[in-house]
Amino acid sequence: MAAVSGLVRRPLRQVGGGTAPQCPRATPAHPSSSLSILLSPCQVSGLLKRRFHRTAPAALQVTVRDAINQGMDEELERDEKVFLLGEEVAQYDGAYKVSRGLWKKYGDKRIIDTPISEMGFAGIAVGAAMAGLRPICEFMTFNFSMQAIDQVINSAAKTYYMSGGLQPVPIVFRGPNGASAGVAAQHSQCFAAWYGHCPGLKVVSPWSSEDAKGLIKSAIRDNNPVVMLENELMYGVPFEFPAEAQSKDFLIPIGKAKIERQGTHITVVSHSRPVGHCLEAATVLSKEGIECEVINLRTIRPMDIETVEASVMKTNHLVTVEGGWPQFGVGAEICARIMEGPAFNFLDAPAVRVTGADVPMPYAKILEDNSVPQVKDIIFAIKKTLNI
Amino acid sequence: MTPSRRPAVKAWRLRGHLKETCGHPDGVSPAFGSCRNPHCLRSMRKMLAAVSRVLSGAAQKPANRVLVASRNFANDATFEIKKCDLHRLEEGPPVTTVLTREDGLKYYRMMQTVRRMELKADQLYKQKIIRGFCHLCDGQEACCVGLEAGINPTDHLITAYRAHGFTFTRGLSVREILAELTGRKGGCAKGKGGSMHMYAKNFYGGNGIVGAQGQIFEAYNMAALWKLPCIFICENNRYGMGTSVERAAASTDYFKRGDFIPGLRVDGMDILCVREATRFAAAYCRSGKGPILMELQTYRYHGHSMSDPGVSYRTREEIQEVRSKSDPIMLLKDRMVNSNLASVEELKEIDVEVRKEIEDAAQFATADPEPPLEELGYHIYSSDPPFEVRGANQWIKFKSVS
DSSP states (O other): OHHHHHHHHSOOSSSSSSOOOOOTTOOOOOTTOOOOTTSOHHHHHHHHHHHHHHHOOOOOEEEHHHHHHHHHHHHHHHOTTEEEEETTSSTTSOTTSTTTTHHHHHOTTTEEEOOSOHHHHHHHHHHHHHTTOEEEEEOSSHHHHGGGHHIIIIIIITHHHHTTSSOOOOOEEEEEOSOOSSOOGGGOOOOHHHHHTOTTOEEEOOOSHHHHHHHHHHHHHSSSOEEEEEOGGGTTOEEEOOGGGGSTTOOOOTTOOEEEEOOSSEEEEEOSTHHHHHHHHHHHHHTTTOOEEEEEOOEEETTOHHHHHHHHHHHSOEEEEOSSOSTTOHHHHHHHHHHHSGGGGGOSSOOEEEOOOSSOOOSSHHHHHTTSOOHHHHHHHHHHHTTO | OOGGGHHHHHHHHHHHHHHHTSOOGGGOOOSTTOOOOHHHHHHHHHHHHHHHHHHHHHTTSOHHHHHHHTSOOOSEEEEEOOOOEEESOSOOSOSEEEEEHHHHHHHHHHHHHHHHHHHHHHHHHHTTSSOSOOOOOTTOHHHHHHHHHHSOTTSOBOOOSOOHHHHHHTTOOHHHHHHHHTTOTTSTTTTSSOTTOOOBTTBOOOOSOOOOHHHHHHHHHHHHHTTOOOEEEEEEOSEETTEEHHHHOSOOOGGGTTTTSOEEEEETTOHHHHHHHHHHHHHHHHTTOOOEEEEEEOOOSSOSSTTOOSOSSSOHHHHHHHHHHHOHHHHHHHHHHHTTSSOHHHHHHHHHHHHHHHHHHHHHHHHSOOOOGGGGGTTSSSSOOOEEEEOSBTTOEEEEOO
């Protein structure tokens, strides 16, 4: 009995989901079979685990919004120098509800509503960072950051360099980036290429909840200015949250890409929401026997080109996918770097970019749909590259 | 006054004369010849001639027009309006103004059109026929209509995203506006712009990026420095999205914040006040004195946009109070009816006509097709030869023409 209770008390390694670790000596368990000292301990634990899995709660699903909220909450708690400022972040709970509950918990001194003055409050945030605080400066969308871009680049990004290493600027600029739905030209621009262009800045672009939480925490702990490009359409999307992501010290390193799906025929590199489209395309193509390796960049700058190179050297084909405009974009940078490195010689076909259309975002639905990369465009590009 | 209305107006004037001068009760015409007043006899003949002219035209017009023509309406009325608070001004706009019946009916119709158009947009948004951002201006009708009444069509106007009312008062039709909101090719921007990006002659939109408080002070400086004929207007509806003005502004006396630029604080719910203030401000600028500021105190019934319920940062009681005490359309209507500039029935008739116009426009806006995909790349550059635009990948191309 003691042995059994010991087995029962062993913590489950995963909350539902995934596959139970297979014990090589386990015999298939009969659901109604009772414990027997004739089974090996491993078989017993396997049996118990299978029973727990059948009655286990649904896998922990966390939306991207809640993941960012959690990440900020944990960092606000951990370090009292961290604070959040921006429009509607406090009493309104956030324009997109990302900072819900934080003002109630931390109050006026840590969660600050600003007037509608991006240049002004971005400048205040940079000054605060220089003086030793750790601000999170929210732009309601990155389109509004254009009002403040001088503060982001000239005051934040370049300062450590200009001061010869004397003055760090530990600030995070975050907010939704890129296309949304029907918000037209002034509210749909992707700033990955613009911010990714600048030395001194770090630029991250999460896709999943795990990405969002791990990257916001790393960004806040980083002593450099970090731009986090979120996506409004992803805020409400739930993802399975692995156990390690539930830890208060869960960090995703800035500058490291993740291979979301292994493949052999072609490398598909993306960031932010289009990663989901790439995985969809991969699922469709898998039925035709084409196995895509999908890489989620996670960080735009510094870009993890090594992961991309290693993948291209395996698959010999490359397609990049992004929401922003093609000219001088993230995909253009990836292609240029591939040409400069060892992977070039492994390419069996020119690398191909899938991007937003080269137009200001139109409002009408049919035009908007055709101005962003769709799954069909990704599939088409992949097949063209593979000469299928 | 249009020529066709002259006989009818004359008839009304004569009736007014009959009532007031001759003392005939309710302006009822005496048996011909029984009135001793020689003026009256002459007026009677003229009136009969005028009425018969109206009546002869009545065959083409609906019956109620004849009824209206025989009602006793005043041609105009004088109203007292609130005195504006002044900043760096010795004198302000007048505290009384004359409203003609014609103007009154025009303003009433325009405000009611804007009101019903915005409510229709609300409905279409909830039906998901309008998408994206939609910032409605119901409650603020006196601002756009009053402003337009005080300026010329050749003056230039620019505003932020709460722009549907201005788009209408600047001359576009409800059809074009609603079709732009629904993203169809009949929209004023061919469906490319949406709610926040509508343009017309001498109307520069419709702009989505706001705030930029620094920029406005830069603009104040240069306008004053170079004595530019510019009226800076703040539609102060008490809230910037979800933040009340008290929480966002160190000084909520926006009309004073031009500092060296004179300013007026205006009751933005009273269209006559807005009109007079605008006339005053326009005259000020046109005289070469430089820029001037106008703060219009107004209120929006809807939230900031369709995704904001508008009740988390203000109470329903507050909204209801403004609606019942300060609604701009109601204020104008009461004034007109109480001064006999129009009848309740007549205004109701306008309501019916406006509703029909909006309904027709909404029909069009829902049925009109979306812009053709081939035109996705059009209008990137002006006055340029056609070129090719890249789509989502290098094999998808669109043509771009100016």
